[in-house]
Amino acid sequence: MTSHSEKQYCSSLPHSVWSADWVRQAESVAAVSLGISLYSLMLRAGAAATALARDHYPASRHWLVLCGHGNNGGDGYVVARLATEVGIKVSVIVCEGVRPLPTEAAIARQAWLESGGEILPASSHWPQDIDLIIDGLLGTGLGGAPRAPYEVLIEAVNRAGVPVISLDIPSGLQAETGAVAGAVIRASHTLAFIALKPGLLTGQARDWVGQLHYSTLGLSDWLATQRPQIQRYNGADLGQWLKPRRPCSHKGEHGRLLLVGGDHGFGGAIRMAAEAALRSGAGLVRVLTHTAHVGPLLTARPELMVQRLSDDTLQQAVEWADVVVVGPGLGQGDWGKNALKLLQTSDKPALWDADALNLLALHPEKRQNRVITPHPGEAARLLNCRTVDIESDRLLAARRLVAQYGGVVVLKGAGTLIAGQHGEMAIADVGNAGMASGGMGDVLSGIIGGLLSQKLPLYDAACAGCVVHGAAADYVAKKQGTRGLLASDLLPVIPHYVNPELAK
Structure with missing residues (x-):
């Protein structure tokens, strides 16, 4: 692992664990207090995920990036653009939604298109030479079982037989509980953003998360001022x-x-x-x-x-x-x-x-x-x-x-x-x-x-x-x-x- 990538993500996990709802609210509060835009945090998330992918799969040459209709998908667009910039072939498949994309995700999508990237619909046939999948389908806000076309794509990922890196959480896994309500992506690696969520550590998490990493996206100093809701111990x-016993202690x-x-x-x-x-x-x-x-x-x-x-x-x-x-x-x-x-x-x-x-x-x-x-x-x-x-x-x-x-x-x-x-x-x-x-x-x-x-x-x-x-x-x-x-x-x-x- 290079020193540059060590600054972007860490495989030594923190002790603090926070609810997904708290993290979503805290992200905006922290960004305002530190004078950082939410889009800048998205760029950091994409850079950290790209670094992790390159560190662990340096021989991969064709990435399939799956983007959902939310900020998790926005992270995926950033990964796609950054990977292309270093010579990796990237295919992007997108689950479109009826509502407008969140502002930051929309910016990331437009940046991908302006860089010459293409977007394929969820029903597209996958290229045959894919050697790495980036899962940016569903994030920590999921409250139930994934529906079509997400469900179909998740099942296809699990059949593909290639490594998978999930952004923030494997799509389909419940971030608050680690419960499984339907289809879930079986990740090789998961990169949690800002903080660990309970669903990455308990419930059915170990069946799906793979090796867990995290990135604070530069918010570690701010997080240190907050009182964690749950402690992780090992x-x-x-x-x-x-503590060591006193030498003269008795039974x-x-x-x-x-x-x-x-x-x-x-x-x-x-x-x-x-x-x-x-x-x-x-x-x-x-x-x-x-x-x-x-x-x-x-x-x-x-x-x-x-x-x-x-x-x-x-x-x-x-x-x-x-x-x-x-x-x-x-x-x-x-x-x-x-x-x-x-x-x-x-x-x-x-x-x-x-x-x-x-x-x-x-x-x-x-x-x-x-x-x-x-x-x-x-x-x-x-x-x-x-x-x-x-x-x-x-x-x-x-x-x-x-x-x-x-x-x-x-x-x-x-x-x-x-x-x-x-x-x-x-x-x-x-x-x-x-x-x-x-x-x-x-x-x-x-x-x-x-x-x-x-x-x-x-x-x-x-x-x-x-x-x-x-x-x-x-x-x-x-x-x-x-x-x-x-x-x-x-x-x-x-x-x-x-x-x-x-x-x-």
């Missing part, structure tokens, strides 16, 4: 939560954690959660489980304190514990229901997962000293809706869960969301497809529980725990691939990420 951020300073779960036949869940808590640095970890699992757990991990779950042992253990994790392998029978009923009387900080959430959905209650970690199916039960409703707007679902159940919500999935009671929200930009396997949620519960026991606040423990979990999985996947990745594969890797000073 493994590089763990140091802000996890009592690192918390006493109680885990409750593992009904008959589900001992693996509580075993993985408990070891994950140990690996995350909890000082003392106690497990109450079914009688059948006491011996195997002690044999597998003698550092654990394991007892049979009963009313007496539970009451004693809750009094002993600093933090309680309940749910892994709990089941929904009388055994689990009775334990949860007793735990509901405790005011200790807690994490509820798995069947604890399914039981909570039957008898909702709100408390502020709890982290809940639902996957989309569990979230749907908690909100009495369909899983598809959760996935259609994950950010809204996370906020609704906080409003109804209090505390901190971890809505799991690709681009896990963490939402707090004061409106804070984060996206854990870690993890991979190998995590779609049994036991991963149990390991996450143990990690967050272990961090809570070390006195991290609920929201910080949830953010750090999600990042540790996903980063550990990414490390394992890099070594052995995503298919066949086991939840227990993460356990020996967790210490590397809860000791971020090791990475320096």
Whole structure:
């Protein structure tokens, strides 16, 4: 990558994430405050996209630029003109609209025509020698499924078998949510303008975005004065939560954690959660489980304190514990229901997962000293809706869960969301497809529980725990691939990420 192109776009992503509506409004405000025309910003966007395309596909000789009837299309016209100026053959296909083009897009279109460029209708046959497609069809304002002719062109792009660079967002992907309502372009690269939007990082985004880059279009100083709506976290951020331990610290300073779960036949869940808590640095970890699992757990991990779950042992253990994790392998029978009923009387900080959430959905209650970690199916039960409703707007679902159940919500999935009671929200930009396997949620519960026991606040423990979990999985996947990745594969890797000073 040349130093010139480094000034125009960046592949190291920022921490701040903004709603698409905010970015559209902020663009005009920032331009006025800085004395920059909106057309100048469009020129910068086109230049950044052209630089990215040339950097990543230097051998490409014939670009197909697809332009919609909006400012996204205007960016495409700028790319087409700049590419032609450096000797690249360009074909431009346009989806015309019934309304006039936005002013800046109209200027860009006219500049393309005045440079000798041609415009082909959406129904045109594509040239046979195209080796790169620039997607400027639909931008961040899309609110539903693409209609014809956009839908037809999107499907044609996905069949073409050549690399695709999407401008701002892959056409058809919802910028606010990452939801998919219809046809979506599967991009090789996406260049986000001004700021990252949530739909590039969560929902179905990872299926469509490809490698994500961004360009502030010269507005970075102005953006730095604004308060971000959402934070993006990855493994590089763990140091802000996890500091090196004091040399003379002792196990009592690192918390006493109680885990409750593992009904008959589900001992693996509580075993993985408990070891994950140990690996995350909890000082003392106690497990109450079914009688059948006491011996195997002690044999597998003698550092654990394991007892049979009963009313007496539970009451004693809750009094002993600093933090309680309940749910892994709990089941929904009388055994689990009775334990949860007793735990509901405790005011200790807690994490509820798995069947604890399914039981909570039957008898909702709100408390502020709890982290809940639902996957989309569990979230749907908690909100009495369909899983598809959760996935259609994950950010809204996370906020609704906080409003109804209090505390901190971890809505799991690709681009896990963490939402707090004061409106804070984060996206854990870690993890991979190998995590779609049994036991991963149990390991996450143990990690967050272990961090809570070390006195991290609920929201910080949830953010750090999600990042540790996903980063550990990414490390394992890099070594052995995503298919066949086991939840227990993460356990020996967790210490590397809860000791971020090791990475320096």
